Amino acid sequence: MPFRQSTIAAMIVAATAATAVAQDDVIEQRQQLMKDNGQAMRVLVPMARGQAEYDAEAALAAFVSIRDSALVFGDLFPEGSETGGDTRAKPEIWSDREGFDAAVAAFIDDTEAAVAAAPADLDAFRPVFGAMAQNCGDCHEVYQVPED
């Protein structure tokens, strides 16, 4: 029955297109979370450097934002999202999934610790901030393609 077959073929084409869109979405979502992390760092770094007055409320809000992104970030690397969009995710995320999961878990731990500490002053802030921020570079070094 040619009609039926072409209907099935059309459905397959539609399903494939939907998958491609979904992968682009997931890439965009994980990049957006990371952009938000960059934004939060623009609040935290000047305080850590003493270039902005320490603001405990702003620091905690930034820590909460980064913690919330850490909690979902690891789920945004499904099979099939290795390429596409303008992803800078390295293939190691998929070939060394355990290593990547461990990096995400450490990131979650340190962001949870920063939120729990809710540092009241700069002296309390600096060490928790330092431990949290270490994760950014450590993970990027192994799992993110550097910018050219």
Ligand code: HEC
């Ligand atoms: C567990 C690993 C990991 C940690 C921890 C991590 N990142 Fe990322 N980051 C990535 C990966 C992977 C990408 C590339 C994502 C892509 O392009 O698909 C990325 C991309 C980015 C980008 C570029 C986003 C864009 O597309 O414009 C920024 C900015 C960024 N990260 C900031 C941060 C900051 C700030 C921290 C720490 C607070 C952090 N990251 C912690 C893995 C990590």
